Amino acid sequence: MQSTLTEFVQLLGSRLVSVCAKYAPWVVYDKYEGPLCGGFQRGTLWEQNEEITFSFKSHSGTKNQREKTQVLMEELFMYTNLTIVWVDDDRGVVRISFNDYLGSVSEVGTRCRKVRDIQVATTNLQDIAPYTQDPNDAEAHTILHECGHISGLIHEHQVPERPQYFNFIEEEVQEEYRLKMTTQEIHRNITMVLHPQDLENCSRYDCLSVMGYVHLVSLALAVPSHHLVYLTRYPIPPSLTFEGKGTRLISRLSDVDKAVLTLNYARRKPHPKAPDWTISHAADVLGITGELREKIVPAEDARDIRRYYTKWSKEQMETPRS
Numbered sequence: 001m002q003s004t005l006t007e008f009v010q011l012l013g014s015r016l017v018s019v020c021a022k023y024a025p026w027v028v029y030d031k032y033e034g035p036l037c038g039g040f041q042r043g044t045l046w047e048q049n050e051e052i053t054f055s056f057k058s059h060s061g062t063k064n065q066r067e068k069t070q071v072l073m074e075e076l077f078m079y080t081n082l083t084i085v086w087v088d089d090d091r092g093v094v095r096i097s098f099n100d101y102l103g104s105v106s107e108v109g110t111r112c113r114k115v116r117d118i119q120v121a122t123t124n125l126q127d128i129a130p131y132t133q134d135p136n137d138a139e140a141h142t143i144l145h146e147c148g149h150i151s152g153l154i155h156e157h158q159v160p161e162r163p164q165y166f167n168f169i170e171e172e173v174q175e176e177y178r179l180k181m182t183t184q185e186i187h188r189n190i191t192m193v194l195h196p197q198d199l200e201n202c203s204r205y206d207c208l209s210v211m212g213y214v215h216l217v218s219l220a221l222a223v224p225s226h227h228l229v230y231l232t233r234y235p236i237p238p239s240l241t242f243e244g245k246g247t248r249l250i251s252r253l254s255d256v257d258k259a260v261l262t263l264n265y266a267r268r269k270p271h272p273k274a275p276d277w278t279i280s281h282a283a284d285v286l287g288i289t290g291e292l293r294e295k296i297v298p299a300e301d302a303r304d305i306r307r308y309y310t311k312w313s314k315e316q317m318e319t320p321r322s
Ligand SMILES: [Zn+2]
Pocket: 145, 149, 155
């Protein structure tokens, strides 16, 4: 009975004026015609040890929305040598807004710099409750996922290895999302698998990554203000894949997420709040062994660590998993 009700609610949700945060028209912000997008997108990584200015858009976000965002974004950056410097509204290279009609979207990595008009946000977070203190699972997913993009991470379901796990039924996906995106956008954001050449480096497909998509279903019911009431949230539905496999809501960084952040932006010492995340531990998590591990672990220069990791990643991509 419960599952029938859940299915009914999901069906109802998908047929109403639902707004899927992930599939809303992000092109509002993004003129880039390449893939939106865990791997890291080539050419979008920040310099090692860079200080990146973050701000909110003026008049956007309540105190609680801003605080939840700050805490979780700093948590993700804890695994990198990058520093977030919060500056006055509209002044950051990264500018965050909380528009509930624009979806949760972000420029990837250093592409934030290309949005020069300070009136335009580089990142929008939708559906962050304005008056609650602690982020719920869906909010944590949204904030960490978009912050992952800011660091340069792409969508996990678009990494080259994903088809070994599940494959989208293109027509079903197109039908599911046709009211939210164009055919081309659906392909580019969901079903397209990126070529290794588009990636700086890439881990194996990680179904626990916060960089996977989550499909939010919202129902515009009982709306005292413009904030929608969410009755259910679900990940990529299994019905959209040939294998009947979907994804689930991930509201925290996976170990692989932490490991790839650690190796791309290697800190000399782990952050005090994440003392276990040494280079050696990150290499263990990813299963890096042999000669490249011997180079990665003792390397002092973060640029060398990224370079060796990239080389290892390339070798992995060229070696089919047995
Ligand atoms: Zn995304």
